[in-house]
Amino acid sequence: MKKMQLYILPVNNRVVFPYQTINIRIPETYQYDAKKFNSMIGVLPNLDPTLCKEKNIETIENFARYGTILKITSEDRTFYTFTAGYQKNHREVRYYGAFAFGRFKVIDFDKTSPYYIANVELISDEIPPEIEKAVKADNTISDFRNLAKTYVEIVCKPEAVPPKKQLIENEQSINKLVFSVANYLDVQPEVKQVILQVNEIKERIKEICKILQSKNDELKLANELEKKVKKEMSNESQSRQLILRQQPPQYEIGGFNVSPEDEMSQLEMQIKQKQLPENVFNAVMREFKRLKSIRSQNAETNVIRTYIDTVLELPWNETTQDTYDLKLAEEILHRDHSGLEKVKKRILEFLAVRSLKGNSKGTIICLCGPPGVGKTSLGKSIADSLGRKFERISLGGVRDEAEVRGHRRTYVGALPGVIIQALRKCQSKNPVILLDEIDKINRDYRGDPSSALLEVLDPNQNSTFTDHYLALPFDLSNVMFIATANQLDTIQGPLLDRMEVIQIPGYTxxxxxxxxxxxxxxxxxxxxxxxxxxxxxxxxxxxxxxxxxxxxxxxxxxxxxxxxxxxxxxxxxxxxxxxxxxxxxxxxxxxxxxxxxxxxxxxGIEIYDEEEIKDRINSPGIAVGMAYTAVGGKTLIIEASMSQGSGKINLTGQLGDVMKESVQTAIGWIKSNWQNIQFMMKDPDIFKAEKLFDNIDIHVHFPAAATPKDGPSAGITITTALLSLLSMRKIRSDIAMTGEITLKGLVLPVGGIKEKVLAAYANGIKTIILPYKNRKDTEDITPEIKKNIDFKFVKNIFEVLDIAFDEQEELSLRKAKFEADQMNKQSKL
CATH class of the missing domain: 1.10.8.60 (Helicase, Ruva Protein; domain 3)
Known part of the structure; x- marks a missing residue:
């Protein structure tokens, strides 16, 4: 067994078991140097603290010989203790967050004043495979779990039972299960110390089972007696109420009637026992003095009491221990979600950086994608892989700034904002908080919630986030925020800038x-x-x-x-x-x-047909485009028709301004380049350049008129559909396209490529035309799609025309003849 020298901190009437996350207090006089001891410290129970004298060597005889070794996980913070009368006595005490990871046995002490340093022997809790197999095979663990769950149901508060039962049911590590249950036991420190000193896992389980069985029997008997007493006393309830009305005002706390004076004393004790930061302690004590000075009938009494209770319920120092096991995290992510490799890679990167650097600033992720791709459930998996608590905040439809930043206490029914409420609910300072549907925040005369989120999601500002209700700064820098959105267009620019966007396009x-x-x-x-x-x-x-x-x-x-x-x-x-x-x-x-x-x-009848698009592309003037919507990619069929008229352009399909401008741009390009595309016309004499479109009306229709359509990505599709109409040539039925066009015929890049490609692939499209500058966006597309779709990248509209139409051989000959004629004309000139 490994031997080492360890700094020893005595703890009075308390036994710390492995796998616990705790806060420890180290007085300044102990001169503890974290670097010198590799951030490790040993806690040793002092089973008779009444005999403890700081410099009396004899007191080490009262120390137990077995203790727990801790790893310091958080930076030290300085608080002040207070004497009666609320005055500082200027004695500094340092608090550390620590994780218990093993046991040790003291050999001897090297130093006993003014602090303790001992030579210790580390105890291995590794269970041999044959013993572990035997323990699991003979139902020992199963019986242990049943006893532990029964004990938890009887002893714990209702809200604490589900998480503890879940841990007992799901924990696979025998050591972690046994020590966690031992920590739940409500027994004397001497009994817990006996459990800590047992080295054989079978003996330790046997010892705890004896205690559980005994406690369960005692508690069941006590509960039965309590029910009988309540039943007997129910008949006396009316007389009891009569007596209480004749007595001075009293309050019922913990099942006992307490006078207002006793209630104030208990509240003051709670404030002092809660390890609050200095500024928070001062603010709470000011409110406490006001509460004592006013009469109980005053309406402000409930307001002040509610405020104090809220502050005391917040996790000012409570944190959970992060899990840095990258292999385990990867297994959890792969277990819960298929695909999403980019998201999983980013989470593993966060874990790796966190384990090396020790802080999580700058980890604000926005998962953007259509509904049903697993954004919300992914947030829960991330929390599980980190070993953190998880809370979800729904922002859909939020339109009041006070819902984020809280209401000021001057208003009736004031409450903290959703961020502080989530922290109070999860009782952890470093949870994973999911901001669901962040793109659906609205604004009105009550303020802009998006602006209130700017401070929450800024790693350089949220360490001093101030809720209007608390009027006190709360450190949010350790919280990992994950936002979800269906689209980014509706998110404010400054808010979007604070988040790292990870696109989840959908599934193949x-x-x-x-x-x-x-x-x-x-x-x-x-x-x-x-x-x-x-x-x-x-x-x-x-x-x-x-x-x-x-x-x-x-x-x-x-x-x-x-x-x-x-x-x-x-x-x-x-x-x-x-x-x-x-x-x-x-x-x-x-x-x-x-x-x-x-x-x-x-x-019922099949809703979708792979041949649907092929059946609809059966005449000139019809082209297939691709669109990006909040619910993912979609194929968009564009139809154009013409009739005798006076040059009117009719647009239908509930189009936005951008889409209407795309139609105007397409027509403008056709008019200005008419001389260069006449070779496409089966009957060039139908249209004359000087009277182009003067004798016809063009109608461009986008089917599914009930759905609004807008966006700068349909330019080449509209242009191709119009040229198909004018030339009376059909467009290939297995081709789809996306891209915007300029008046000079250039094809501009667009967004949402992966979503559009997924939609086209699902509709049986075999060839997709994309802007040349979108080539890089196809790198993330799965090999399955790349194998079945032929991608064509174009720089101008002429390249689109060379790909999109049927009868390409005839068009190539016509184009070659047209270009030869043009060269002959120029040579004659």
Whole structure:
């Protein structure tokens, strides 16, 4: 076993078990040097603190010989202690955050005054594989968990039971499970010290089981007696109320009636026991003095008391220990989510930097993508991988600045803002807080919530974030904020600048299949009360659901459809059980085979058809574009027609100003370049350059008129559709395009490339025309799509025309002849 020299800090009437995160206080006189001791310190229980004299060598005889070794994790902070009368006595005390990671045994002491340094022997808690296997095999751990859960249910407050039971049920490490349960025990320090000193894991479990069994029996008996007493006293409730009305005003605290004077004393004790920063302590004490000085009937009493309670409930110093295990974090991220490699890589980078540097400033991430791609659930997975607590704040529809920054206490019903409320709820100073739907914040006469978030999300400012209700600075620099959004256009520029945006474009067909089989199908089977033994959902049926009934970037609709299929099986299984409920032996239920025909019977007629676009591109004047929306990418069919008229341009389809300008630009380019594109006309004499469009009306329509459309990305699609109409030539049905055009015919880059490509791929498109400067945006596209789609990158509209039309061979000959004629004319001139 390893031996080392360790700084020893005696702790009175307390035993610290491994795997705990605690705050420790070290007086200045102890001269503790964190660097000298590699940020490690040993805590040793002093089982008889009444005999403890700081410089009396004899007191080491009262120390236990087994203790716990801590790793200091946070910087020291200085507070002042206060004497009665609320005056400083100028004695400094240093507080440290620490994580207990092992045990040690004291060999002897090298130094005992004015502080302790001892030679210790580290104790390994590693469990041999054969012993661990034996412990798990003979139901020892199972019985231990059951006893521990029963104890927690009886002893703990209702709100504390679920997380503790979840830890007991899910914890895989035997050591961590045993020490965590030992920490829950409400027993004397001497008993806990005995548990700490046991080296054999079987003996330690046996010792704790004895205590749990004894405590459970005692507490059950006490609860039964309490119920009997309450029942007997219920008949006397009326007389009790009568007596209480005749007595001076009293308050009920902790089940006991307490006079106002006693209540003030208890509140003062709570304030002093809470390790508050100096400025916060001073502010609370000022409010406390006001509370004592006013009469209890005063309306301001409740306001002040609520304020003090709120301040005391905030986690000014409470933190959780970050997990720096990159391998474990990667396993959690891969377990909970399929794909999203860019997001997972960024989280692992954060963990690596955090483990090396020790601070998390600048870690404000915005996950942007369409609904159903897993943005919100990804935030929970990030918290799990970090070992932090998780809170979600929904910002959708928030329009009042006070909801973020809090209400001033001068208003009736004032409350802290959502940030402070989230911290109070999770009781941790360094949680992961998810700001959901940050792009849906609104503004009105009550202020702009986006502006209030500027301070929250600025790593250089949020260390002194001041909520209007508290009127005290609160340090948010240790909080990891993760925002989610469907689109970035509606987010204020300064707010967007404070976040690192990670795009989640959506899932490919193969990714959706993987997600369905790994996550959605098992989840829906469990949620609908059936099991894997009575349903067989094969790959062919899942493929049909994905292709024929869903066409979304995410998987939310896919999950609903799988749920519908599972519910249909649940009806069959429930009917089977009810029809045979009177029989002693339930006949075996025939496993339901889910075939494509079964899916069609449940979900109805197929909604989507891969040949839909091909069937619609059946005449000149129709082109397929690609659009980016808040719900992901979409294919956009543009139709153009002409009739006799006087040169009017009609636009329909609920278009925005930008889209209307794209149509005007396209027509302007065609007019100015008419001489260079006449070779495309099957009948060039129909249009004369001097009277182009004068005798016809052009109607450009964007179907699905109920959906608003706008954005600078349809220029080349509109131009190609108009040229197809004028030349009476059809555009290829397997081609889609996106890009903006200038009056000079240049093709400009656009955004949302990956989302648009995913939508086109889902619609059976084989060739996609993109601006040349968007070439770099195709690097993140999956190999599955690159294998099945031919990308064409263009710099000007002429290159688009060389790709988009059918009969390319004829057009090439016409173009060559046209260019030769032009050269001959120039040579004659």
């Amino acid at each position: 067909l193969d990714e959706k299949k993987d997600i369905a089989h790994k996550y959605l199908i098992p989840k829906q089977i469990e949620e609908n009360g059936i099991n894997q033994s009575i349903i067989d959902l094969d790959k062919e049926s899942v493929d049909l659901i994905i292709k024929a009934y869903t066409r979304e970037a995410g998987v939310r609709q896919l999950e609903r459809n799988i749920g519908s299929v599972c519910r249909s099986v649940a009806v069959k299984y429930s009917t089977h059980k009810q029809s045979h409920k009177d029989k002693p032996n339930l006949p075996e239920f025939q496993k339901v085979k889910i075939t494509p025909d079964y899916v069609r019977d449940v979900l």
